[in-house]
Amino acid sequence: MTKTSEPSRTQAEFRLPTQEIRNDIPFYTKVLGMQMDMIYPADDPRVAVFSGHGLRLRIEKDAPEGPGALRILTDDPESFADGQRVLVAPNGTRIEIEERNPPLVMPETVHSFVVRRLKDQAPWIIGRAGMHYRDLVPDRLGGSIIASHIRIPDGGPVPDMVHFHKVGFQLIFCIHGWVDVVYEDQGEKMRLNAGDCFIQPPEIRHRVLEASDNVQVIEIGVPAEHVTEIDHDMQLPTPHFRPEREWQGQRFVYNQAKDAEWVPFRLPGYICRDTTIAENTKGVAGVQVVRKGQGDTEWASHDTDIHFTFVMDGAVTLEGEGREPYRLEQGDAFVIPPGMCTRLSAPSDDIELLEVTLPGTFNTTLG
The missing domain is CATH 3.10.180.10 (2,3-Dihydroxybiphenyl 1,2-Dioxygenase, domain 1)
Known part of the structure; x- marks a missing residue:
C-alpha cells in the first residue's frame, strides 16, 4: 500500500x-x-x-x-x-x-485660482506600474480633485494588474500616442488614441495592456486621495458585453475624436465637441474639447464647483479680474473658481483645450 x-x-x-x-x-x-x-x-x-x-x-x-x-x-x-x-x-x-469598506468621503472644495505651466518644470514622479506623473493642481483644491499629466516614456506591454479605483469620478483623456486598455463587461481591449477619452465609473475593473512610446494622458480623479485595489480573481476581458451597465449610477464612456461633431461653445469665439460624459454620469461631471470659432471672445464667470482646463495645443491668453494676464501654451493648465470673471483671449488658430467641470451642468454669465 x-x-x-x-x-x-x-x-x-x-x-x-x-x-x-x-x-x-x-x-x-x-x-x-x-x-x-x-x-x-x-x-x-x-x-x-x-x-x-x-x-x-x-x-x-x-x-x-x-x-x-x-x-x-x-x-x-x-x-x-x-x-x-x-x-x-x-x-x-x-x-x-x-x-472594511468605508464610505467615500468627498472633501469640500477649497476654491482657488490656479495656473500650472509646463515650463515651470514641475517634477515628474514615478508612480504605479512605472508611469510618470506630473501634478497639475498642486493644492488639489482642499483634496477635492487630483489632475495628473501622465506619460509612459517607453512603449510596449505595461506591467499592470486587474484593478479598480474607489472614486466619485475618473477621466482618462489621451493627448499623445495610444494606449490599450481592457474593461469589465465592455468587450475586448480598446485603443485610446490622441483626442479620445474614457471615463472609468467607480470600481469598474480594468487593466492597462500596452502603450506606444511616450504615450501621454490627462487623468482627473475625484476626490484627490482615493484607494486603488487589485482584483486577483477577475479575468479580463469578461465573457459578457454590457454597455448599458451602471456602476454607482455611472456608465462607462469610450469617446473617440474621429466621431466628433463641433457646435458653438458656451463662450463666444469658440466651438466645442461634447464627450457625452455629463449624460453618462447623470451630471456628475462634464468634459468638452474646445477650439477657436468665429467672433470675439468675452469676459465670463461660472457657478460650477470645479472648473479645470488643460491646454492640449496652441496658445491662449487667460485674463482674470485684478490679475496680470497669462499667455498659456501646450501643456499648461488652470483652474477658475466659481464667480471669478475671466476671459480667454487671443487664441491661436490651432488652440485646443480640454475643459472638465464638476458638476457637468452649470450656468455661465457673460460680461
Whole structure:
C-alpha cells in the first residue's frame, strides 16, 4: 500500500512579544474572536499561536520585537469587540477596529485660482506600474480633485494588474500616442488614441495592456486621495458585453475624436465637441474639447464647483479680474473658481483645450 503524503503548505505568521501568555489567551480568543492553534510547553507556556481574520499570530514570551499595532477590518465595527474601536492587548499590541469598506468621503472644495505651466518644470514622479506623473493642481483644491499629466516614456506591454479605483469620478483623456486598455463587461481591449477619452465609473475593473512610446494622458480623479485595489480573481476581458451597465449610477464612456461633431461653445469665439460624459454620469461631471470659432471672445464667470482646463495645443491668453494676464501654451493648465470673471483671449488658430467641470451642468454669465 502506497502512503500518500499531504501536499506541502506554506504559512506566514507575525510574531509579537509578551510577558505572560496566560493573560493574552482570553483577549485574543474571546475579545478578538481568534482561535488558538498551538501552545507550548505545557507546563510553562512561552509560545501561543492564534489564527483568524486572515491572520496568524505567534505570541512569544520575551520576543525581541515591539508590540506593534494590529488593524482589524470588518463590515460591522459596532458588533465587534463590544463596539470598541481602539484596544490595547495585555501584551501591549494596539488593536484598531476599522470599517472594511468605508464610505467615500468627498472633501469640500477649497476654491482657488490656479495656473500650472509646463515650463515651470514641475517634477515628474514615478508612480504605479512605472508611469510618470506630473501634478497639475498642486493644492488639489482642499483634496477635492487630483489632475495628473501622465506619460509612459517607453512603449510596449505595461506591467499592470486587474484593478479598480474607489472614486466619485475618473477621466482618462489621451493627448499623445495610444494606449490599450481592457474593461469589465465592455468587450475586448480598446485603443485610446490622441483626442479620445474614457471615463472609468467607480470600481469598474480594468487593466492597462500596452502603450506606444511616450504615450501621454490627462487623468482627473475625484476626490484627490482615493484607494486603488487589485482584483486577483477577475479575468479580463469578461465573457459578457454590457454597455448599458451602471456602476454607482455611472456608465462607462469610450469617446473617440474621429466621431466628433463641433457646435458653438458656451463662450463666444469658440466651438466645442461634447464627450457625452455629463449624460453618462447623470451630471456628475462634464468634459468638452474646445477650439477657436468665429467672433470675439468675452469676459465670463461660472457657478460650477470645479472648473479645470488643460491646454492640449496652441496658445491662449487667460485674463482674470485684478490679475496680470497669462499667455498659456501646450501643456499648461488652470483652474477658475466659481464667480471669478475671466476671459480667454487671443487664441491661436490651432488652440485646443480640454475643459472638465464638476458638476457637468452649470450656468455661465457673460460680461
